[in-house]
Structure formats: C-alpha cells, structure tokens
Amino acid sequence: MTTVSGIRQALSVYAQQAATRLVRHSQVARSLTAFAGTSHWHEQKHYPSARVRLPFPTADPVELTRAAHQLLPQIQDGTRYARAGLMLTDLLPADTHLSLELFxxxxxxxxxxxxxxxxxxxxxxREVIGLGYGGLKPGPSWTMKRDMLTPRATTHWGELATVRA
Known part of the structure; x- marks a missing residue:
C-alpha cells in the first residue's frame, strides 16, 4: 500500500477483527498500539507507530477504529508499506469492569x-457485515500473503505435525 487511505482501510478491518476477538473471549482492552512499516530491504525505511490509551476499557469496534486511526498523520503518501497491524494490551475480563455512565x-x-x-x-x-472499511464487499483490494504460512501445529488439529518411524 502506498496511500493513507489504504492504511486507513487496513487499520479499520483489523480493528473490527480485534473487537470481534475481544467479544468472543469476553475481554476488553485499555490500550491499543497501531503500526505500519516498509519492507526491511527497501531503501526508504519508515516504521510509524502510535500507542493510544483508550478512554475506558472497551471491545467496541468504533472506539478501537478511532484509536487505530491516530496513526494516520504519521503515514507518508507514496511510501510502500509492506505491513500494518494492531496490538491490544492491558486486557481485562469484560464482566469485571463497568465504566461509569458519565464516561x-x-x-x-x-x-x-x-x-x-x-x-x-x-x-x-467476515465480508457480510461491518463498519466502514471493515464491511466492504467483496473485501479489500489487498490481501495478506499466506503462501508461506507456518503450520499451526499447536492450535489447529488439522495442522498437527505427523511423525512416521
């Protein structure tokens, strides 16, 4: 991706996926880190990141997307970004923390x-419903490269390592 709008799209999709995972595991996050980066072998290296303390612990995709977009002012148009992502930290069980109504x-x-x-x-x-860029049909114009994906032998039964003697 070489544009701010491309990175905005990726961050929106990732924020929505992160919110879905938080809900599925009954968690909320208090902090989000958004990042992007060029290829390590590209001559023009650029690795912007933004750490955002969320106003309240949340799993709301609107709040997570808003926080992720705080990275966008650091994105340079014309720079070829090879990666972008989000990290949610300071996780809490969703039922243990209810923020005050005022906040x-x-x-x-x-x-x-x-x-x-x-x-x-x-x-x-995933493409059936979503917020903003996260709800695109048929999906974003970019895709992650999965050609050389490592087998997930510790988390998926179908990809368990087989040893023959």
Whole structure:
C-alpha cells in the first residue's frame, strides 16, 4: 500500500477483527498500539507507530477504529508499506469492569461488536457485515500473503505435525 487511505482501510478491518476477538473471549482492552512499516530491504525505511490509551476499557469496534486511526498523520503518501497491524494490551475480563455512565460512549450500550460477531457467525463470513472499511464487499483490494504460512501445529488439529518411524 502506498496511500493513507489504504492504511486507513487496513487499520479499520483489523480493528473490527480485534473487537470481534475481544467479544468472543469476553475481554476488553485499555490500550491499543497501531503500526505500519516498509519492507526491511527497501531503501526508504519508515516504521510509524502510535500507542493510544483508550478512554475506558472497551471491545467496541468504533472506539478501537478511532484509536487505530491516530496513526494516520504519521503515514507518508507514496511510501510502500509492506505491513500494518494492531496490538491490544492491558486486557481485562469484560464482566469485571463497568465504566461509569458519565464516561461511556453513547453507542457502547448498543453492543455493536456483539451484533457484528453474531451476524458473521450466522452467515459464515467476515465480508457480510461491518463498519466502514471493515464491511466492504467483496473485501479489500489487498490481501495478506499466506503462501508461506507456518503450520499451526499447536492450535489447529488439522495442522498437527505427523511423525512416521
């Protein structure tokens, strides 16, 4: 990707996926780090990052996307970015922390992340529903390279290592 809008799209999709995972595991996050980077072998190296302390512990995709987009002012148009991503830290169980009504976003009570997760499970696809760039159909113009993906032998039964003697 070489444009700010391309990185915005990637961060939006990743924030929505992160919110879905938080809901699925009954967690909320208090901090988000967004990053992007050029290839290590490219002559023009650029590795911007932004760490954002969320206003309240949340799994809301709107808040996570808003926080992830704080990286965008550091993105340089024309620079070829090879990677972008998000890290959620300072995780808490969702049921142990309820923020005061005064500090909650008005849309937080709508449980948007739970709704998106339920629709995606029922329909069997991520591209069916989403917020902004996260809801694109047929999906973003870019895709992650999965050609050389390492087998996930410790987390997926179908990819368990087989040893023959």
């Amino acid at each position: 909650r976003a008005s849309h937080e009570d709508a449980s948007i992340a739970t709704l998106i997760d339920a629709v995606q499970k029922k329909t069997g696809g």
